[in-house]
Amino acid sequence: GRGAYPHYMLKEIYEQPETLANAMRGRLTEADSTAHFGGLNLSAQQLRQIDRVVMTACGTSYHAAMVGEYLFEELARLPVEVEYASELRYRNPPMDRNTVVLALTQSGETADTLAALRESKRMGHTTLAICNAVGSSIAREADGGVYLHAGAEIGVASTKAFTSQVAVLTMLALYLGRTRHLSSTQGQRIIDDLHALPEAVRQALRCHDHVKRVAAKYAHAKNVLYLGRQYLYPVALEGALKLKEISYIHAEGYPAAEMKHGPIALVDPNTPSVFLVPRGSVFDKVMSNMQEIKARGGPVIAIASAGDREVAAVADDVIAIPDVPEYLQPIVTAIPLQLLAYEVALLCGCDVDKPRNLAKSVTVE
Numbered sequence: 001g002r003g004a005y006p007h008y009m010l011k012e013i014y015e016q017p018e019t020l021a022n023a024m025r026g027r028l029t030e031a032d033s034t035a036h037f038g039g040l041n042l043s044a045q046q047l048r049q050i051d052r053v054v055m056t057a058c059g060t061s062y063h064a065a066m067v068g069e070y071l072f073e074e075l076a077r078l079p080v081e082v083e084y085a086s087e088l089r090y091r092n093p094p095m096d097r098n099t100v101v102l103a104l105t106q107s108g109e110t111a112d113t114l115a116a117l118r119e120s121k122r123m124g125h126t127t128l129a130i131c132n133a134v135g136s137s138i139a140r141e142a143d144g145g146v147y148l149h150a151g152a153e154i155g156v157a158s159t160k161a162f163t164s165q166v167a168v169l170t171m172l173a174l175y176l177g178r179t180r181h182l183s184s185t186q187g188q189r190i191i192d193d194l195h196a197l198p199e200a201v202r203q204a205l206r207c208h209d210h211v212k213r214v215a216a217k218y219a220h221a222k223n224v225l226y227l228g229r230q231y232l233y234p235v236a237l238e239g240a241l242k243l244k245e246i247s248y249i250h251a252e253g254y255p256a257a258e259m260k261h262g263p264i265a266l267v268d269p270n271t272p273s274v275f276l277v278p279r280g281s282v283f284d285k286v287m288s289n290m291q292e293i294k295a296r297g298g299p300v301i302a303i304a305s306a307g308d309r310e311v312a313a314v315a316d317d318v319i320a321i322p323d324v325p326e327y328l329q330p331i332v333t334a335i336p337l338q339l340l341a342y343e344v345a346l347l348c349g350c351d352v353d354k355p356r357n358l359a360k361s362v363t364v365e
């Protein structure tokens, strides 16, 4: 049950320090500075031969896959394509035998994802799956896979599954990277970063009271923009999806620099923008994107590194998160966005655990 929590969604948001620890438990080994998985079922030779990965999923799992693309590129130097399962299943993209198809799914029962996986298998590809539901159709049919061990996710809005999917993708990138070019020193640093992650998420959850106040200021909005770059572009998409599905407020995520190519026309004093702007390699770039919005009268809510004065000087509201390495920022920045969607939905009087028109698992095409 949901215990003392008023909703499953809130319980699942608060479980994330533990669910992340569970995703990592027993999988990170100091001796060889890498990750290990029991069920990948890949021979050493198969592993070396992988030269491309096609990730496929729907909804939030698709956003996790998009983070995976950045992770695999940076840590494993592997080319990745991310495809909506509903599109991949009816396409016939040229892929050679060294392309692995990786399906991401919380439930393991999503009809489109299952069909894309079956189609890939039929074409002779090795298929892998990252699943939460043990023994689900996709978990059974993939050649190999990794479980999230996040426990049942009941809220229709996916929260803890997203952060665990990204954590598993990080460990997979580490594993693949270590069979290629990553040194043991680099591998060990990633392991140390991952070990510190549950505590960073615990700290990020402390923004809740502040998020509640921010939600009250903006709950009347009809449109909200979510903006981020690089690792945080998929998180912007995910933040927008969370708000849309449980509060029914229209929201869009964009790579922050795309605004000037059209969407900035939407900006006015009633259209808030949520900026993902923690310190990192693109910080200055995102700051200038944020200034462009302010200059056009758009209210700005910034998710930023704790104590960042430069951000505070521009944004109307700043929600602080702890500093983590850039490739782990998707997990930490997702926390305030989940809480923001939850609080806005409550203020709008919506049923957060069972939003209208939606089912927890989409088993029809």
Ligand code: M6R
Binding pocket: 058, 059, 060, 061, 062, 104, 105, 106, 107, 108, 109, 110, 113, 156, 157, 158, 159, 241, 245, 360, 361, 362
């Ligand atoms: O079970 P899956 O991960 O395959 O589900 C995919 C989507 O249906 C799911 O993520 C959906 O978008 C959620 N309601 C998002 O919160």
